[in-house]
Amino acid sequence: MEPYKKHESIAALMNRSNVDTDQIIPKQFLKKVERSGFGAHLFHDWRFNDDGSDNPDFELNKPVFKGAKILVTGDNFGCGSSREHAPWAIADYGFNTIISTSYADIFYNNCFKNGILPIVVSPKQLDKLMAEINANEGVKFLVDLENKQVTTPAGNGFTFDIDPFRQGNLLSGLDDIGLTLIHVDKITAYEQQHKKTYPWLWA
Amino acid sequence: MKKTMYEKIWDSHLVVEVPGQAPLIYVDRHLMHEVTSPQAFEGLRLSGRPVRNPHSILATMDHCVPTKNRHLPIADPIAKKQIEVMAENCLENGLNLYDMKNPNNGVIHVVVPEHGFVHPGMVVVCGDSHTATHGAFGALAFGIGTSEVEHVMATQTLPQQKSKTMLIQVNGKLSKYSSAKDIALAIVGKIGTAGGNGHVIEYAGDAIKELSMEGRMTLCNMAIEAGARAGLVAPDEKTYAYLQGKEFAPKGANWDLAMAYWQSLPSDEGAVFDTVITLDAADIAPQVSWGTSPEQVVGVNGSVPSPDSFDNEGKRKACESALAYMGLTPNTKMTDIAIDLVFIGSCTNGRIEDFRIAAEVAKGTKVAAGVQAIAVPGSYHVKSQAEAEGLDKIFLDAGWEWRDPGCSMCLAMNGDELTKGQRSASTSNRNFEGRQGKGGRTHLVSPAMAAAAAAAGHFVDIRELA
Numbered sequence: 001m002e003p004y005k006k007h008e009s010i011a012a013l014m015n016r017s018n019v020d021t022d023q024i025i026p027k028q029f030l031k032k033v034e035r036s037g038f039g040a041h042l043f044h045d046w047r048f049n050d051d052g053s054d055n056p057d058f059e060l061n062k063p064v065f066k067g068a069k070i071l072v073t074g075d076n077f078g079c080g081s082s083r084e085h086a087p088w089a090i091a092d093y094g095f096n097t098i099i100s101t102s103y104a105d106i107f108y109n110n111c112f113k114n115g116i117l118p119i120v121v122s123p124k125q126l127d128k129l130m131a132e133i134n135a136n137e138g139v140k141f142l143v144d145l146e147n148k149q150v151t152t153p154a155g156n157g158f159t160f161d162i163d164p165f166r167q168g169n170l171l172s173g174l175d176d177i178g179l180t181l182i183h184v185d186k187i188t189a190y191e192q193q194h195k196k197t198y199p200w201l202w203a
Numbered sequence: 204m205k206k207t208m209y210e211k212i213w214d215s216h217l218v219v220e221v222p223g224q225a226p227l228i229y230v231d232r233h234l235m236h237e238v239t240s241p242q243a244f245e246g247l248r249l250s251g252r253p254v255r256n257p258h259s260i261l262a263t264m265d266h267c268v269p270t271k272n273r274h275l276p277i278a279d280p281i282a283k284k285q286i287e288v289m290a291e292n293c294l295e296n297g298l299n300l301y302d303m304k305n306p307n308n309g310v311i312h313v314v315v316p317e318h319g320f321v322h323p324g325m326v327v328v329c330g331d332s333h334t335a336t337h338g339a340f341g342a343l344a345f346g347i348g349t350s351e352v353e354h355v356m357a358t359q360t361l362p363q364q365k366s367k368t369m370l371i372q373v374n375g376k377l378s379k380y381s382s383a384k385d386i387a388l389a390i391v392g393k394i395g396t397a398g399g400n401g402h403v404i405e406y407a408g409d410a411i412k413e414l415s416m417e418g419r420m421t422l423c424n425m426a427i428e429a430g431a432r433a434g435l436v437a438p439d440e441k442t443y444a445y446l447q448g449k450e451f452a453p454k455g456a457n458w459d460l461a462m463a464y465w466q467s468l469p470s471d472e473g474a475v476f477d478t479v480i481t482l483d484a485a486d487i488a489p490q491v492s493w494g495t496s497p498e499q500v501v502g503v504n505g506s507v508p509s510p511d512s513f514d515n516e517g518k519r520k521a522c523e524s525a526l527a528y529m530g531l532t533p534n535t536k537m538t539d540i541a542i543d544l545v546f547i548g549s550c551t552n553g554r555i556e557d558f559r560i561a562a563e564v565a566k567g568t569k570v571a572a573g574v575q576a577i578a579v580p581g582s583y584h585v586k587s588q589a590e591a592e593g594l595d596k597i598f599l600d601a602g603w604e605w606r607d608p609g610c611s612m613c614l615a616m617n618g619d620e621l622t623k624g625q626r627s628a629s630t631s632n633r634n635f636e637g638r639q640g641k642g643g644r645t646h647l648v649s650p651a652m653a654a655a656a657a658a659a660g661h662f663v664d665i666r667e668l669a
Contacts, residue, residue, distance in 0.1 A: 080332065080633060081331075084348035201231055202258075
């Protein structure tokens with residue numbers, strides 16, 4: 001996983017609530033056995049017309065949002081299935097930061113495994129950010145994960161909360177499995193005890 | 204301290220707590236299907252890590268498998284590859300796989316309980332959000348992403364933040380034609396798709412105790428639709444009776460040991476939940492969803508709402524866009540909505556009890572002109588049980604298709620799908636835009652409601668048929 005670096009980037013606005021994982025990456029693209037290449041299908045059914053051409057009415061097709069790394073969007077983003085293809089598609093498309101008031105649990109966890117920072121803001125804060133993008137499409141926000149800070153040109157900056165462990169992993173790009181295996185002796189000891197307490201699970 | 208069932212399971216599965224990190228919890232059972240596992244196996248291979256406990260895994264093929272002409276090669280080359288890769292991965296790692304041709308094959312969340320692979324008090328994961336199903340047994344069961352699938356295979360643990368607890372108390376008695384599905388939909392309608400975020404739900408109350416194990420599975424299955432991490436029902440005599448004698452259930456002296464543990468699991472009297480919701484089962488009419496989110500649901504005797512009826516701007520906007528997608532106008536009576544296709548099946552409603560009640564309604568009817576009706580058993584065992592009871596004949600005589608098992612039209616990955624503008628009555632769990640096919644319009648209902656709609660060509664208040 002790439003370490004998450006401080007960056008200034010275009011913030012794209014998609015003002016929709018309850019965006020579900022079937023919209024993020026429709027099921028016809030879940031049959032691949034690799035992790036790569038899902039960005040081409042991100043938001044497929046909204047993004048493309050039936051003939052495969054770009055749908056000009058879809059927010060993210062606006063030329064001013066090209067190259068955006070930050071996605072600003074509505075409540076309960078990523079609800080629905082557990083498919084990790086959703087964050088794979090988001091990351092592969094180029095986003096590494098999402099700003100919303102809330103996320104579905106599994107999607108939120110999946111983001112951290114893929115170098116994506118999901119920032120939680122208050123509804124009021126989200127309104128301000130959306131208003132700033134609407135007034136100045138193509139505006140760039142500065143995201144500083146180390147100091148848990150977002151800065152915007154119109155002064156709508158804010159600090160955000162994040163679990164320090166997850167913050168550290170994003171900053172270092174460390175592999176979760178490697179971190180867990182530091183405790184392999186404790187896992188083995190737990191397992192030995194587990195076999196005694198719940199022998200029927202091992203029969 | 205008085206503990207909830209969730210807290211008891213959590214405490215007994217805590218492996219290590221390191222300050223500043225998410226605690227590691229132990230995973231007893233790991234369920235697998237072909238869609239969310241290949242990249243996890245690839246990750247293990249690349250890092251040279253073995254599968255720690257192959258015996259903890261049970262795998263099936265369900266999402267991409269055809270539900271007819273299964274003897275022919277899979278036409279979609281990418282799906283075919285995914286199926287082949289699953290078989291190779293399971294063989295290479297010594298995992299128990301019920302492949303497409305295996306008589307035990309079916310939808311993972313239908314197959315696993317059939318073999319008694321999940322017991323009360325376990326921690327169970329699967330790269331699938333409907334893993335919540337197994338909470339019906341009093342197991343903490345939840346969906347995970349593919350990176351986590353790899354993590355569990357390598358370490359048998361997961362870093363997890365402790366969830367909050369929510370008690371959903373359903374008092375009273377359901378009316379004859381309301382079912383577990385209607386309770387599940389009514390709950391999502393009441394608390395919303397984000398209502399359970401960050402929580403594990405425990406379902407309790409007389410109406411829940413009354414449910415069969417199949418009904419409890421339907422209910423817990425849709426805990427995720429309310430945004431919850433998992434759903435739980437306390438184990439009781441029905442749970443034990445269901446498990447006894449099953450292939451992976453404890454045997455002999457182990458049965459008694461297990462029973463002692465299982466009986467210690469229910470929440471202590473007076474244990475405190477972070478959130479409590481109460482419903483009266485008698486108020487729950489057969490439900491029909493009208494929109495593109497499972498929270499957009501009404502009783503079948505109701506009407507399509509108008510956007511103006513919502514005081515929250517977000518919900519008003521969501522209603523407008525849902526009605527545009529669904530091609531519905533406000534105030535249309537639900538029973539006036541005509542349908543093109545009926546689907547009975549899925550991990551929500553693909554069990555024997557679901558086909559029994561649907562057959563009871565379908566018996567002696569004919570599928571309405573212009574309507575296609577398909578019955579897709581959740582597993583080969585459900586299929587053969589139904590056939591032993593003559594249910595297949597009832598469906599076939601009524602003009603239904605009787606298929607082989609799979610996820611099928613629940614998420615339309617296998618070629619079973621709606622075409623643009625087609626409208627379904629579906630016993631599945633999600634009515635998201637495009638879920639059953641691009642431009643397809645899904646109405647979520649119970650199996651009895653689906654069978655009644657097939658005969659009438661539109662939704663019917665089944666209480667009036669009785």
